[in-house]
Amino acid sequence: MKKCSFLGLLALFGCAATSFAATEFYVSPSGSDAAEGSKSAPFKTIEKAQKAVRAINGTMTEDIMVYLREGTYALANTVKFTEADGGKNGHYVRYKAFGDEHPLITGGMPITGWTLHDEANNIWKAEGVEGRFRQLYVNNRKAVRACFPNVIAASDKGLGGFDHDFVRLTKVDSTGRAFDVSADYIKNIKNIEDVEIHLMIAWSENILRLEKAQVNGGTAKLIPKDPERTKLFHRAYPMLGTAFMSNPPKQQAFYLENSYDLIDAEGEWYLDEKEHVLYYKARKGENMGTANVVAPRLNTLFSVLGKDTKTKVGYMAFEGLTFAHSNYTRPSEEGFLDLQAANFNVDVLPDPSRGNWEKLNSNKYALWRPDAAFRVENAHHFLVQGCVFSQIAATGLDFVSGTNDDLIQGNAFFEVGAAGIMLGKFAPDSLSEIHEGYNPSDKDEISTRDTIKNNLVTNVTNEHQGAVGIGAGYPRYVVIEHNEVSYTYYSGISVGFGWTKKETAMTNNHINWNNIHHIARLLCDSGPIYTLSNQGTGSEIQHNYIHDNGTSKWADYWNVPIYLDEGSSGFTVKENVFKNSPAGVGQNQAGQNTLQQTNDYYSADVVNNAGIEKSFQYIHEIKEIPVADFTGAMTQEPFKSVMTLPGKIELEDYDNGGSGVAYSDNDLENQGKVYREDGVDIVGLECADTLNTVDCKGYAIGYTNPGEWLEYSVNAVIDAEFLFKARVASGLDVASFQLFIDGTAVTDTIKIPQGEDWNTYTEVDGKTEKIEKGEHVLRVKITGTYGNLDWIQFALTEEELAIKSSYHVNFLEGSQQYRVYNMNGTLLGSVYADSREVMSKTRQFVKQSGVYIVKASRGNQMFRVNVLK
Numbered sequence: 001m002k003k004c005s006f007l008g009l010l011a012l013f014g015c016a017a018t019s020f021a022a023t024e025f026y027v028s029p030s031g032s033d034a035a036e037g038s039k040s041a042p043f044k045t046i047e048k049a050q051k052a053v054r055a056i057n058g059t060m061t062e063d064i065m066v067y068l069r070e071g072t073y074a075l076a077n078t079v080k081f082t083e084a085d086g087g088k089n090g091h092y093v094r095y096k097a098f099g100d101e102h103p104l105i106t107g108g109m110p111i112t113g114w115t116l117h118d119e120a121n122n123i124w125k126a127e128g129v130e131g132r133f134r135q136l137y138v139n140n141r142k143a144v145r146a147c148f149p150n151v152i153a154a155s156d157k158g159l160g161g162f163d164h165d166f167v168r169l170t171k172v173d174s175t176g177r178a179f180d181v182s183a184d185y186i187k188n189i190k191n192i193e194d195v196e197i198h199l200m201i202a203w204s205e206n207i208l209r210l211e212k213a214q215v216n217g218g219t220a221k222l223i224p225k226d227p228e229r230t231k232l233f234h235r236a237y238p239m240l241g242t243a244f245m246s247n248p249p250k251q252q253a254f255y256l257e258n259s260y261d262l263i264d265a266e267g268e269w270y271l272d273e274k275e276h277v278l279y280y281k282a283r284k285g286e287n288m289g290t291a292n293v294v295a296p297r298l299n300t301l302f303s304v305l306g307k308d309t310k311t312k313v314g315y316m317a318f319e320g321l322t323f324a325h326s327n328y329t330r331p332s333e334e335g336f337l338d339l340q341a342a343n344f345n346v347d348v349l350p351d352p353s354r355g356n357w358e359k360l361n362s363n364k365y366a367l368w369r370p371d372a373a374f375r376v377e378n379a380h381h382f383l384v385q386g387c388v389f390s391q392i393a394a395t396g397l398d399f400v401s402g403t404n405d406d407l408i409q410g411n412a413f414f415e416v417g418a419a420g421i422m423l424g425k426f427a428p429d430s431l432s433e434i435h436e437g438y439n440p441s442d443k444d445e446i447s448t449r450d451t452i453k454n455n456l457v458t459n460v461t462n463e464h465q466g467a468v469g470i471g472a473g474y475p476r477y478v479v480i481e482h483n484e485v486s487y488t489y490y491s492g493i494s495v496g497f498g499w500t501k502k503e504t505a506m507t508n509n510h511i512n513w514n515n516i517h518h519i520a521r522l523l524c525d526s527g528p529i530y531t532l533s534n535q536g537t538g539s540e541i542q543h544n545y546i547h548d549n550g551t552s553k554w555a556d557y558w559n560v561p562i563y564l565d566e567g568s569s570g571f572t573v574k575e576n577v578f579k580n581s582p583a584g585v586g587q588n589q590a591g592q593n594t595l596q597q598t599n600d601y602y603s604a605d606v607v608n609n610a611g612i613e614k615s616f617q618y619i620h621e622i623k624e625i626p627v628a629d630f631t632g633a634m635t636q637e638p639f640k641s642v643m644t645l646p647g648k649i650e651l652e653d654y655d656n657g658g659s660g661v662a663y664s665d666n667d668l669e670n671q672g673k674v675y676r677e678d679g680v681d682i683v684g685l686e687c688a689d690t691l692n693t694v695d696c697k698g699y700a701i702g703y704t705n706p707g708e709w710l711e712y713s714v715n716a717v718i719d720a721e722f723l724f725k726a727r728v729a730s731g732l733d734v735a736s737f738q739l740f741i742d743g744t745a746v747t748d749t750i751k752i753p754q755g756e757d758w759n760t761y762t763e764v765d766g767k768t769e770k771i772e773k774g775e776h777v778l779r780v781k782i783t784g785t786y787g788n789l790d791w792i793q794f795a796l797t798e799e800e801l802a803i804k805s806s807y808h809v810n811f812l813e814g815s816q817q818y819r820v821y822n823m824n825g826t827l828l829g830s831v832y833a834d835s836r837e838v839m840s841k842t843r844q845f846v847k848q849s850g851v852y853i854v855k856a857s858r859g860n861q862m863f864r865v866n867v868l869k
Contacts, residue, residue: 023056023064025049026098029071029632042069046079046095046105053085053093060088066095068103068321072626074633075107076658077678078668081304087315092383097320102626107298107373108137108325108391109660110630111278114288122281123263124288128743129271129278131660132329133295134463135417136269136278137391139286140627142415142462146262146270147255148185156518157459157487158414158623163521166200166253166554170219172241174360177233179254183220186213189261194273196331197222199254202238202556203490203525204338205465207331228335234348235337236363243556253554276743294628296327296393297660299371300668306378309402309444317383318374322625326373328394328417328463333707339434341494342395342418342467343367346430368430370418370464372398382406390625393463394418401425404448410616412456417463419471420485421455423447426473426497431822431848437498437533438474439505446505447472451479454616458486465489465522468530473497474505476536484515484611489522491563496532499566501591507536507570515611517548517581524555527563527586534591535570542572543603545610547579560586564593573597577606636661638713642775645716646800648793651780652682652699654710663710671703680710683758683788700727700790702758704735709781718796719773725765725801727790728752735787740779741771752787761790765801768794820845821853828852 024039027049031042043049049066057064064087087093097103109131117125136143141160144151149165157163170180179197189195192213199206208224215221224232232240242249256262260270260279269280278295282288301323306312330336330344337345344367351362372395376382382403389396389411395418399406403423413420424447427434440446452470461467469485472478472495485492493516495509516528528546541562551559561582562573569591576597578584583599612619636657643649652675655662665679672683674696681703684696701710716722728735735752738745746769755762780789795801820828820842831854833841842854 023062025052025064025066026069027066027073028069029073029629031069039067046073046075049095050079050081050085057086057088057093060091063087063091064093066093067098068095068101069098070101070103072629072633073103073105074109074628074630075105075298075301076656076661078298078300078659079302080668080677081302081313081316083306083311083313085316086313087381090315092315092317092381094317094319095321096317097386102320102322104322104324104626104628105301106294106325106628107296107301107327108294108628109297110628111136111293111295114280114291114293116288117279121263122266124280124282126278126280126293127276129276129295131295131297131664132273132332133271133297133327133393134329134332135296135327135391135393136280137294137325138267138280138283139292140624141267142391143280144265144268145257146259146268147257148262149255150265150268161459164198164255166255168253169199169251171251173221174233174241176221176223177229178224179222180219181222181254183215183218185256186215186220186222189256189259191259191261195259196257197224197254198257199252200465200523200554200556201240201252202244203340203466203523204238205336205489205523206232206338207336208232209332209335225335228337231335231337231345231348233360234362235345235365236351236354236361238339239556240360245557250556252556292627294325294391296325296391298325298668299327299329299393300373300375301326302374303668304376304379304382306402309378309442311378312402313379313382315381316379317385318387319383320386322388322390323373323396324389324391324625325628326371326392326394328371330370336464338464338466339365339367340466340497341426341471341490342461342464343369343426343497349433364433364435366431367427367434369398369400369422369426370394370467372396372422374398375400376403376406378402379406380404383409384411385409387411388622388625389413389420390415392416395422395467396420396460398422399424399447399450401447402445403450404444406450408450408452408455410454410619412619412622414456414459414622415462416460418461418467419469420457420460421452421470422473423450423452423471423478424473424475429822431828434497435499437500437502437504439503443505447475447478449477450475451481453479453482454612455483456612456619456622457483460487461489468492468494469519470494472509474533475509476506477508478510480509480511481513482611482613485528486516486518487521488519490520491526491530492516492519492528494530494532496535496568498533500533501567501569502534504534504536506534506539508538509535510540512540512542512544513606513610514544516544516546519549520551520555520559522552522554524551524557524559527560528581530563530565531568531571532565533567535568537570539570540572542574542576543606543610544576545579545606546576547581549581562586562597564588564590567591569593575601575603575606577602577610579607636711636713636777642713642715643778645714645720645722645771646794646796648791649712649714649778650699650791651701651710651789652676652680653712654680655713655777657711663708665708666705675699685790698790700729700761700788702788704737704782704787704789705785706783707781709779712778712780713775714778715775716771716773719770720796721770722768722794722796723765723798723801724768724792724794725763726750726792727761727763729755729758729761729788729790730786731755731757732786734784736782736784737787737789738781738783739768739792740781741768741776743779745769746771749783752784758786758788761788818842818854818856821855
């Protein structure tokens with residue numbers, strides 16, 4: 001809608017012109033997507049406003065404003081922005097809080113229906129809790145996942161703040177690949193297989209799920225689960241075992257988490273995932289009949305992803321919004337081994353030069369980064385300003401790669417699980433060995449000329465203690481200035497990665513005028529400002545005020561003031577002020593730097609002006625976020641209509657309701673890019689143009705992984721044990737699924753037979769347990785890896801199942817180019833082959849074991865290729 005009223009001077013970042021009038025849309029949780037999107041008749045959802053913007057942003061002559069009104073925006077799915085959503089001609093598309101209002105964007109879900117479970121201990125329970133989560137918020141305060149030892153109140157971190165307490169290992173059994181601890185620590189735990197050990201190793205935190213415990217007298221041997229067990233005991237660094245340089249020798253610190261038997265303090269909770277029951281020991285004064293209880297559901301709330309480094313999302317702004325209740329469950333699924341700055345080990349690679357593979361000797365690693373509430377990749381002239389990130393499971397805001405000329409300014413980050421802000425790649429991809437460094441031939445992939453300024457980053461790294469306040473991988477021309485970073489468990493600001501003196505992507509990085517205090521409150525080998533690797537020329541660490549920092553009693557060893565770690569070079573370090581903190585500059589195998597820093601340097605100008613500038617000081621007053629109101633949000637309803645049993649269910653027609661309500665998928669993208677716009681992976685069948693997935697003759701669920709599920713509203717017209725037949729495909733021998741009605745299994749695991757590939761479909765059949773007449777929710781749960789599911793036909797007789805038994809996609813004649821991707825979607829290269837030989841050529845092309853996706857440049861072909869090296 002066109003508004004001619006004066007909007008005031010709009011401060012635009014970059015070279016955009018100033019606008020005095022703009023096109024406006026309005027969104028409100030009480031609005032309607034059938035409305036016109038005006039101030040008096042607002043849209044209801046952000047996605048509807050997004051579509052309205054796309055209809056008019058092709059030829060912009062002014063900014064487009066999308067005003068979000070007060071209230072809770074409970075997202076059904078990740079909101080995904082692409083190059084189709086950006087501004088044009090230097091004008092911005094702005095998603096902005098209206099006036100002084102505080103719109104809350106939440107990835108959470110309400111937990112209701114609490115009943116008293118254990119009156120003597122004031123433990124309550126909520127039944128029928130679906131999904132997996134690792135955080136819980138009660139009346140806008142974070143609750144404590146049941147642990148031993150109990151947490152310690154930390155009021156200096158804010159309302160309801162707490163720190164973990166620790167005990168120490170008795171020893172590390174590197175031969176048995178286990179941990180010896182006092183048997184007293186686990187004597188009351190019955191479900192040890194659900195328990196995690198959170199182990200602090202030097203500069204990293206490591207989360208390992210436990211397989212079992214063996215008690216021998218006063219000692220218990222804790223044996224972790226794989227894959228994290230094998231990875232940890234192959235890894236040389238960080239140094240597992242007796243704490244490095246400790247005198248007298250001391251063992252490493254840990255706590256245990258996640259058992260009903262550990263609930264012994266107010267505010268603790270435990271989720272029984274098998275029985276779908278959530279238990280909570282109420283705090284004094286809490287009324288669970290009226291309590292506002294929120295569990296995280298979506299890993300990523302907003303995703304901004306340009307097509308590639310040449311087709312970026314440009315000229316977008318997000319201002320005055322609050323992001324909360326993101327989820328991150330990788331530690332529950334395969335552990336979490338932090339290598340550094342919460343970049344976790346995807347794999348530990350063979351390192352023959354260091355000797356015996358079995359003896360903690362490999363210093364070769366592949367890694368990746370945690371998920372973020374707000375994720376940006378391939379974007380330019382992007383503004384995030386005046387936003388709040390709180391009650392976040394992992395990273396708050398992550399500019400992953402391919403970003404340039406962006407501004408992150410005036411935001412508040414608190415109660416965040418990992419880093420407040422991350423920027424740039426820390427490794428080329430999740431397959432490359434990290435010490436090779438990063439300096440891509442495509443310079444548009446490097447995060448360049450991005451500015452992080454006037455942000456408050458405090459009370460962060462609460463779930464992943466090895467994370468940092470602000471972390472940048474391999475940026476160039478980055479400016480990190482006038483931020484306040486405090487209350488971290490590891491470093492404050494970290495720039496660089498790779499431990500190398502070789503030339504990297506980095507140059508001219510400036511870390512100036514920051515106020516850094518109360519950092520490294522747990523781990524060691526850290527600094528308020530920490531750097532790694534060759535940073536080119538012209539890099540600076542100047543005029544920072546560093547104060548009130550020390551070393552925790554639980555740390556393995558010391559911390560450093562300003563820390564130029566391995567390979568760091570290209571910096572001029574001068575005129576930084578230290579108070580109640582280690583002073584000076586520490587160097588460890590650094591390169592050439594210009595050090596003009598004295599330990600006793602003092603400047604009132606630095607003390608008074610480092611940190612957040614006057615115009616953004618108001619963010620210190622932000623202590624909490626709006627309470628989430630889920631009224632009318634996240635209802636599950638049929639996609640088209642209630643499906644009838646007996647009858648045929650097209651599996652791509654799962655219910656509406658979003659992630660965690662109507663489906664669960666392990667990533668936020670529809671990898672097949674067809675039919676629906678949420679996170680479920682749907683593949684097209686017999687599409688006229690496979691690359692653009694148009695004119696498909698059918699659809700199927702694809703790219704499946706264990707634990708994923710989809711739900712369908714169904715109506716059984718009769719009590720019956722139904723016969724069924726499902727149309728499926730897989731190129732592996734490990735794919736399977738299972739059927740549930742209203743949460744109860746009605747079949748055993750149904751194996752999908754291995755075929756030639758994922759384009760050759762066949763049928764499997766079986767029989768359900770008795771399903772009662774009436775309306776139900778059918779759940780299709782994925783129990784094995786990489787199966788495609790097209791449809792399921794339910795019937796009462798064999799005659800009703802007389803359907804054509806197989807379906808083949810024709811091979812294309814002649815050779816063509818096939819693009820090879822890893823499972824993170826990273827393009828690795830191409831092979832030129834006939835379609836009948838593409839699998840063998842792909843196995844020759846890739847260097848490491850794994851599963852790869854191969855897509856034809858033309859025609860209707862896509863393969864998964866399993867490679868064993």
